[in-house]
Amino acid sequence: MEQAKITERGRLTRQRIIEATGEQILASGIGGTTLDTVRAATLTSKSQLFHYFPGGKNELVSEVAAWEGRQLLDAQEPEIHDLGSWESWERWRAGLVHYYIARGRWACPIGSLATQAAMTDPELESTIAASMRAWRDMLADGVRKLQQANTVDATADPQRIATVILAAIQGGLILSQPERSAWPLEAALDNALAPLHLVSTSRTP
Amino acid sequence: MEQAKITERGRLTRQRIIEATGEQILASGIGGTTLDTVRAATLTSKSQLFHYFPGGKNELVSEVAAWEGRQLLDAQEPEIHDLGSWESWERWRAGLVHYYIARGRWACPIGSLATQAAMTDPELESTIAASMRAWRDMLADGVRKLQQANTVDATADPQRIATVILAAIQGGLILSQPERSAWPLEAALDNALAPLHLVSTSRTP
């Protein structure tokens, strides 16, 4: 892709637009986010939006999705790259829950986009699917480490377990929304992680 | 509420509109469903839409949500009212998965609406939350039956287990979408149901 000339100042403006759009999408959905509200929130003008995102709203939303995907994985560092022990998994779990709580809204930037965009925009759908796959693969790697450490049944399918964990996160968030509380998320997540510490003697009460 | 005069013919038209709208929402989301496409699909006119749903699109979508909620529970009959044995849970599970497969799309009419409408329409949100709660309560009742039959740990919280199961369904459906397969749903669901048959000697391979 031929990169158009862009200065540092422009890069900052562009990033500001992406982040503000991400906020609004998380709060009001794609449909509830208009270029005008983004413009207002970022103190920019219509021409800037199309200057930095020639493809219009679609391109903007795609960039948001990609950025949110990176953000989400970054928020799980460094544990996401470890997961070689049950303690690491526990730290990872705590950090992830904290991340969602800190956002204030019970919605996953990726999962919520996934349901909204699945039918609308096929390109966006594949972007999101890629993020999901990357995430799942990292979790599966962690499961494999536990298997090699012999603390988890070696015959279990790591991809399957990783998928179950992701499903628990996404579903848990959906149910956390009306409750205005993290407990459904935590309950679902803990249940999904159960197969990973069968050897543990005690469960936290 | 004062019911306006309505004939059988009108009732049928009204129902036709609700069902067609439900289809379109499931396929394209609320935003992707317009009164014009509904009108075309149902061979009706604009005035009919507002005749039967004076509140406009909002009212129509609300009615769809309520109807889909009833449909979803009906589809789980009669098992949803039993769940007094593990075999009944297995039948329930099979029926539910079959229901989603039969719909062709990997989306829960309730869950998908929940994420779309959570921020948009507070009234709709509460309608959906009510459906979710009803569903969860029925599952919790089933868990209690197993506890009374002494096949499940009596100290476990039925509401919590029910919530975990619902989360698995919702999250599993999200992950089933890109896979175009039911296996993530089934994996998540099986894992969520695991606590209900710990006494079983063998797991299905």
Place this chain on the structure above:
DNA sequence: TCTTCATTGGACTTCATGGTCCATTCCTAC
């Protein structure tokens, strides 16, 4: 048959929103 009201048809209005265009300002390199 005639009256009445539910039902239906469809043109028209209004408005939000994505997108275009051009002028102006701001940097930076020369």
Place this chain on the structure above:
DNA sequence: GTAGGAATGGACCATGAAGTCCAATGAAGA
């Protein structure tokens, strides 16, 4: 300091979708 291109401002346009209105039709009872 000045020329050129990036960055910005904001008016303007096109379109699609929600919602309104009134006239026409159909059916069922008096």
